[in-house]
Amino acid sequence: MINFELIIGVIEIVMIATTPLVFASIGELVTEKSGVLNLGIEGIMLVGAVMAFITLVTTGSYIIAFGISLLSGVLMSVLFAFFVLILMSNQIATGLSLTIFGIGLSSMLGKEFIGIPIEGLNPWYLVILSFLIVFLVSYFLNKTKNGLVLRAVGESHTSAHALGYNVILVRFLSIIFGGSMCALAGFYISICYAPMWQEGMTAGRGWIALAIVVFATWKPRNVLIGAYIFGGVTIIQMNLQAIGLRLPAQLFSMAPYVVTLIVLVIISSNQLRIKLSAPASLTIPFYKGR
Amino acid sequence: MNEPILQFKKISKSYGNVLANNQISFNIKKNSVHALLGENGAGKSTLVKILYGLLQPDEGEILFNGNIFSTKSPKESMAKGIGMVFQHFSLFESLSVKENLILGLNEEISYGALVKDILAISKKYGLELDLEAPINSLSAGEKQRVEIVRVLLQEPKVLIMDEPTSVLTLNETKSLFNTLNSLINDGTTIIYITHKLNEVIEFCNDVTILRKGKEIETSETIKFDSDSLATKMVGERINPLHRNNFISSDIIKFRVKDLSCKYNDPFLTDLKSINFSVSKGEIFGIAGVAGNGQTELMQVLTGEDIRVQSGEIIFNQKKITFSKPQERRDMSIGFVPEDRSGHSAVPELSLAENVLLCQFANNKFTKNGIINNKSISKYANEIISKFNVMTEGDSSKASSLSGGNLQKFVIGREILSKPELLIISHPTWGIDAGATQYIRNELIKLSNQGTSIIIISQDLDELIQLSNRIAVIYNGELSNSLETDSLDIKKIGLLMGGQSE
Numbered sequence: 001m002i003n004f005e006l007i008i009g010v011i012e013i014v015m016i017a018t019t020p021l022v023f024a025s026i027g028e029l030v031t032e033k034s035g036v037l038n039l040g041i042e043g044i045m046l047v048g049a050v051m052a053f054i055t056l057v058t059t060g061s062y063i064i065a066f067g068i069s070l071l072s073g074v075l076m077s078v079l080f081a082f083f084v085l086i087l088m089s090n091q092i093a094t095g096l097s098l099t100i101f102g103i104g105l106s107s108m109l110g111k112e113f114i115g116i117p118i119e120g121l122n123p124w125y126l127v128i129l130s131f132l133i134v135f136l137v138s139y140f141l142n143k144t145k146n147g148l149v150l151r152a153v154g155e156s157h158t159s160a161h162a163l164g165y166n167v168i169l170v171r172f173l174s175i176i177f178g179g180s181m182c183a184l185a186g187f188y189i190s191i192c193y194a195p196m197w198q199e200g201m202t203a204g205r206g207w208i209a210l211a212i213v214v215f216a217t218w219k220p221r222n223v224l225i226g227a228y229i230f231g232g233v234t235i236i237q238m239n240l241q242a243i244g245l246r247l248p249a250q251l252f253s254m255a256p257y258v259v260t261l262i263v264l265v266i267i268s269s270n271q272l273r274i275k276l277s278a279p280a281s282l283t284i285p286f287y288k289g290r
Numbered sequence: 291m292n293e294p295i296l297q298f299k300k301i302s303k304s305y306g307n308v309l310a311n312n313q314i315s316f317n318i319k320k321n322s323v324h325a326l327l328g329e330n331g332a333g334k335s336t337l338v339k340i341l342y343g344l345l346q347p348d349e350g351e352i353l354f355n356g357n358i359f360s361t362k363s364p365k366e367s368m369a370k371g372i373g374m375v376f377q378h379f380s381l382f383e384s385l386s387v388k389e390n391l392i393l394g395l396n397e398e399i400s401y402g403a404l405v406k407d408i409l410a411i412s413k414k415y416g417l418e419l420d421l422e423a424p425i426n427s428l429s430a431g432e433k434q435r436v437e438i439v440r441v442l443l444q445e446p447k448v449l450i451m452d453e454p455t456s457v458l459t460l461n462e463t464k465s466l467f468n469t470l471n472s473l474i475n476d477g478t479t480i481i482y483i484t485h486k487l488n489e490v491i492e493f494c495n496d497v498t499i500l501r502k503g504k505e506i507e508t509s510e511t512i513k514f515d516s517d518s519l520a521t522k523m524v525g526e527r528i529n530p531l532h533r534n535n536f537i538s539s540d541i542i543k544f545r546v547k548d549l550s551c552k553y554n555d556p557f558l559t560d561l562k563s564i565n566f567s568v569s570k571g572e573i574f575g576i577a578g579v580a581g582n583g584q585t586e587l588m589q590v591l592t593g594e595d596i597r598v599q600s601g602e603i604i605f606n607q608k609k610i611t612f613s614k615p616q617e618r619r620d621m622s623i624g625f626v627p628e629d630r631s632g633h634s635a636v637p638e639l640s641l642a643e644n645v646l647l648c649q650f651a652n653n654k655f656t657k658n659g660i661i662n663n664k665s666i667s668k669y670a671n672e673i674i675s676k677f678n679v680m681t682e683g684d685s686s687k688a689s690s691l692s693g694g695n696l697q698k699f700v701i702g703r704e705i706l707s708k709p710e711l712l713i714i715s716h717p718t719w720g721i722d723a724g725a726t727q728y729i730r731n732e733l734i735k736l737s738n739q740g741t742s743i744i745i746i747s748q749d750l751d752e753l754i755q756l757s758n759r760i761a762v763i764y765n766g767e768l769s770n771s772l773e774t775d776s777l778d779i780k781k782i783g784l785l786m787g788g789q790s791e
Binding site for chain 1: 368382
């Protein structure tokens with residue numbers, strides 16, 4: 001007998017668990033499409049999560065919490081953009097520092113708020129929004145002139161500059177979009193998914209989001225597939241644990257990460273596919289002038 | 291007759307302490323083809339980049355139709371009627387032709403209207419295009435067509451062409467000239483940058499000769515013949531070199547037998563059953579238009595990429611098909627790869643360190659693994675002075691040298707190590723006339739001492755001057771070799787364009 005209710009229940013849980021990954025990966029995808037690798041997503045997510053939580057506790061308004069959370073994401077990404085686009089710092093190092101900074105900043109801000117109970121927001125609004133955003137991004141990148149310019153900048157910034165496009169501005173906006181999406185993922189985690197604040201509560205989802213972008217070979221719709229594979233494995237392993245299979249719990253908890261790793265290895269083993277789909281100027285700084 | 295459309299007034303531009311443009315002044319007549327002639331580094335590119343808004347001049351001004359013309363960006367220049375077709379295509383490789391064309395437009399335009407415009411331009415000027423094809427599947431000539439159509443969609447009054455024929459076959463060059471001629475008939479003015487004398491004489495109305503950042507002369511082309519143009523351009527008579535009186539020796543040093551490589555990569559050209567041999571003291575030239583498998587062949591010969599499907603490479607009767615680059619160096623094979631910075635030299639290391647990195651096994655610079663800094667430094671300085679490398683000294687980073695200077699250094703390094711076989715890609719690419727002369731002489735001397743040399747180059751004149759035999763590579767296939775003494779240039783030209791007999 002197939003228990004339909006159980007299956008639908010699992011699908012629901014998978015969708016709810018996967019949504020933050022969708023937000024973070026689609027944001028990072030846009031940033032990378034413009035030629036910038038932002039390794040700071042984990043940090044931005046945490047800051048977005050803590051700011052949303054603090055604002056909700058102090059004001060009681062979901063709308064204000066949503067706004068403040070997005071604003072914190074914008075500010076974090078402006079900081080990143082300033083370093084990598086204006087001061088030409090190394091994108092990898094700057095991104096990693098941003099994550100470390102975000103972890104520290106969120107713990108400090110959220111110290112007094114650990115364990116405070118709140119009433120969570122219904123996640124389904126944002127689940128639907130996540131699908132909407134993926135399709136909008138896909139439409140924007142493939143069907144609009146501005147989306148084409150963004151791809152062109154990520155493909156060859158010197159050519160785009162020679163044609164008269166503002167490389168720095170395009171990248172700046174792409175980084176800000178990516179940061180906002182990360183903050184949105186943070187908002188979702190601390191307000192909808194697990195309504196509470198706990199240090200490091202994003203639990204490495206930022207890193208998984210980076211992997212999902214590669215998995216998706218930089219195509220927006222594939223982001224959904226990648227995110228749902230990871231989300232699906234996460235939930236299924238939890239259910240298997242609940243059923244009581246006699247295997248160490250650590251093995252189950254490892255499963256989503258191991259699956260991600262294996263999928264990435266398989267995808268990256270075809271170097272040609274990566275070469276053909278990765279933005280050619282990814283991580284290369286753009287110097288104006290000569 | 292025609293009034294000037296553009297007037298350059300005392301334009302100066304310097305990079306650091308190098309004056310790329312030094313008080314350049316001249317006029318360009320409306321509706322003419324105006325050549326900017328000069329060697330690499332004469333300041334041609336800098337000057338047009340200023341006109342196109344990519345660079346800002348330090349001093350001087352430009353008048354366009356009598357009014358002061360200032361531009362901060364290419365976009366602004368294009369809007370004002372100045373278009374440019376680059377030597378190195380500024381196309382987006384993974385995007386389609388259509389997407390590339392849309393990117394070149396300033397305003398939003400419906401796809402239907404765009405296609406109509408493109409077809410009109412294609413038909414009028416004989417520029418056929420497949421709109422959906424991705425750029426990386428096109429030949430150099432097709433890519434250039436995309437570039438030209440992209441600029442023409444903006445209806446420019448002045449069109450800058452930067453070394454347009456450097457990557458084209460003879461037939462592609464002919465059709466380019468037809469296109470440019472019909473543009474002139476429609477009232478466009480063309481600025482034609484080149485270092486090819488015959489193109490200036492055959493095709494251009496006026497010429498401005500630049501040398502070392504200075505304007506040497508501007509006048510009508512009919513006053514010149516190729517001899518006098520060359521003199522003005524180089525500043526001294528070019529002494530033709532003489533090849534050694536080479537008598538083919540029986541000792542085959544190096545042989546490539548039925549070598550095939552298949553890459554399954556649209557960015558690479560498969561090599562198809564390549565055969566050739568080089569005897570002791572011989573110079574063997576491989577000609578061809580860029581992108582026909584030269585890079586891939588070079589990487590197989592150096593051992594950098596040994597994805598060989600079938601066939602073998604033999605050096606001194608020994609199979610080296612799958613040997614690594616260092617193993618080949620240890621057998622006394624020297625290499626100068628195409629890419630100076632990154633392949634022939636480590637950019638972040640000093641010149642002296644770069645010398646040490648590519649010595650043969652029995653070098654005199656290390657003892658029990660300890661580097662003798664004095665001796666490499668002395669050796670590096672010997673290269674620097676002999677090959678006239680412009681640098682502060684042997685401790686300068688390789689990346690601090692300009693392309694041409696690094697090339698001189700790398701070639702010097704290989705020549706002075708006196709290998710038994712030297713494989714060299716584009717020996718004088720981007721190098722000034724004096725040093726070119728010197729390098730060619732040194733290569734000939736080296737071959738006279740018994741070194742076998744393989745030269746892969748696009749510069750046909752160079753190959754004819756240096757080689758004993760020449761073969762042409764086209765689409766991954768190497769033609770039979772031709773003796774240079776009884777060479778029919780036309781035949782080489784046909785082979786380069788893919789037409790075998």
